[in-house]
Amino acid sequence: MFTKNKVSFVNIMTSFKKSDLKFSVVERFLRYVIVDTQSDPSSLTQPSTQKQKNLGQILVNELLEIGVSDAHLDDFGYVYATIPANTTKPNVPIICFCSHMDTSPDCSGENVKPIIHQNYQGEDLVLPDDSTQVLRMAEHPDLKNQLGNDIITASGTTLLGADNKAGVAEIMDACYQWMNHPEIKHGTIRILFTPDEEIGRGVDKVDILKLGAYAGYTIDGESAGTMENETFSADGAKLIISGISAHPGFAKGKMQSAIKIAGAIIAALPDDLSPESTSGKQGFVHPVGIEGHVEQATIEFIIRDFEDDQLEQHANTIRQTADNILKRYPNATYRLQVKPQYRNMKQVLDKHPQIVDYAMEALQRAGMEARLRSIRGGTDGSRLSFMGLPCPNIFAGEHAFHGKQEWVSVQDMQKAVETILHLAEIWEERS
Numbered sequence: 001m002f003t004k005n006k007v008s009f010v011n012i013m014t015s016f017k018k019s020d021l022k023f024s025v026v027e028r029f030l031r032y033v034i035v036d037t038q039s040d041p042s043s044l045t046q047p048s049t050q051k052q053k054n055l056g057q058i059l060v061n062e063l064l065e066i067g068v069s070d071a072h073l074d075d076f077g078y079v080y081a082t083i084p085a086n087t088t089k090p091n092v093p094i095i096c097f098c099s100h101m102d103t104s105p106d107c108s109g110e111n112v113k114p115i116i117h118q119n120y121q122g123e124d125l126v127l128p129d130d131s132t133q134v135l136r137m138a139e140h141p142d143l144k145n146q147l148g149n150d151i152i153t154a155s156g157t158t159l160l161g162a163d164n165k166a167g168v169a170e171i172m173d174a175c176y177q178w179m180n181h182p183e184i185k186h187g188t189i190r191i192l193f194t195p196d197e198e199i200g201r202g203v204d205k206v207d208i209l210k211l212g213a214y215a216g217y218t219i220d221g222e223s224a225g226t227m228e229n230e231t232f233s234a235d236g237a238k239l240i241i242s243g244i245s246a247h248p249g250f251a252k253g254k255m256q257s258a259i260k261i262a263g264a265i266i267a268a269l270p271d272d273l274s275p276e277s278t279s280g281k282q283g284f285v286h287p288v289g290i291e292g293h294v295e296q297a298t299i300e301f302i303i304r305d306f307e308d309d310q311l312e313q314h315a316n317t318i319r320q321t322a323d324n325i326l327k328r329y330p331n332a333t334y335r336l337q338v339k340p341q342y343r344n345m346k347q348v349l350d351k352h353p354q355i356v357d358y359a360m361e362a363l364q365r366a367g368m369e370a371r372l373r374s375i376r377g378g379t380d381g382s383r384l385s386f387m388g389l390p391c392p393n394i395f396a397g398e399h400a401f402h403g404k405q406e407w408v409s410v411q412d413m414q415k416a417v418e419t420i421l422h423l424a425e426i427w428e429e430r431s
Contacts, residue, residue, distance in 0.1 A: 047077030047195035092187025099167030100197030127156030163401035167219035216391035225368035
């Protein structure tokens with residue numbers, strides 16, 4: 001695991017300076033966010049919405065224009081590309097940088113109007129198309145680190161799409177820099193842009209053999225200088241309740257409504273095991289959907305914890321709660337179906353400590369305080385890690401994602417580009 005030693009990374013001679021870079025990240029980001037790429041959890045297709053391919057084709061065209069000759073979009077909506085090695089060292093591991101193109105179904109991503117608020121000085125940012133949408137420093141504490149920076153928001157009626165088009169733009173700018181700055185030495189680099197991450201299908205059809213990479217990095221984190229090497233482990237659960245239906249005019253002593261039983265079970269779940277009551281390393285049980293009628297009702301849950309064995313305990317909490325409620329409904333029954341979703345990537349990353357160490361060093365070389373964190377969620381990297389591509393998550397600068405107050409700063413996106421470039425250099429140096 002990375003430890004701070006007294007070797008000053010700022011004294012290490014790197015092959016590029018920030019002043020050498022003509023950043024393209026902001027211009028790219030502003031182009032990408034106006035493309036509606038919202039994914040759809042109810043769709044059975046891959047990708048879930050064909051409009052995600054619209055952005056994918058734009059990215060392919062831009063990669064081809066800068067000389068990345070193998071860039072292509074496959075039938076499933078994935079963009080693949082290769083930055084060829086420019087080092088004489090023969091054994092530099094192939095690394096992959098990955099971001100997702102879709103935006104959340106939770107908030108509209110259609111007709112996004114990005115706005116740059118220049119030289120932010122701590123004032124409230126009122127979004128012009130809906131004056132009730134106001135970014136206040138008290139509610140967005142990371143704004144304290146943005147004084148003097150340029151903040152990008154949407155106009156108030158849509159999300160912005162910084163999750164994860166900031167990451168897409170940062171990787172694309174890094175590709176531009178690699179192709180125009182041969183003095184930045186690196187091994188072979190794979191690029192992967194995925195659809196449907198927001199609905200949990202981001203790597204369902206990814207071709208790991210085509211990538212052929214030793215290590216991966218998703219660029220999909222929040223605050224500048226942060227990296228996440230640990231995610232939740234996750235299960236999905238479905239509680240199916242079978243009640244007793246009867247004509248309501250003659251139901252006394254007969255009807256046992258599955259709808260009412262479902263409501264009672266949800267109400268009886270422990271408050272201290274809900275998302276709104278947990279933080280840090282605490283897990284939760286979260287009912288995310290309910291449907292049904294008198295005879296049968298179904299509750300959908302997501303179950304989360306950083307420890308795998310706790311997932312089973314949380315599932316048992318659902319069972320015990322259902323058992324207790326059904327004592328009042330002796331003729332009703334239930335069954336609980338639990339399905340694994342993803343697992344804590346730290347289990348894999350701890351076996352490959354240099355993957356995290358090099359990224360922490362890259363953050364420092366880019367002039368930031370490197371901070372290693374856990375994320376109360378999952379990334380494409382969670383599943384990629386267990387598919388054979390160990391993959392921590394580096395910041396993209398996105399904040400307040402999935403809502404109308406989503407924002408990102410120009411300067412944080414530029415720092416992310418620098419981090420990516422430094423990271424590729426470090427892999428080349430250490431090989």
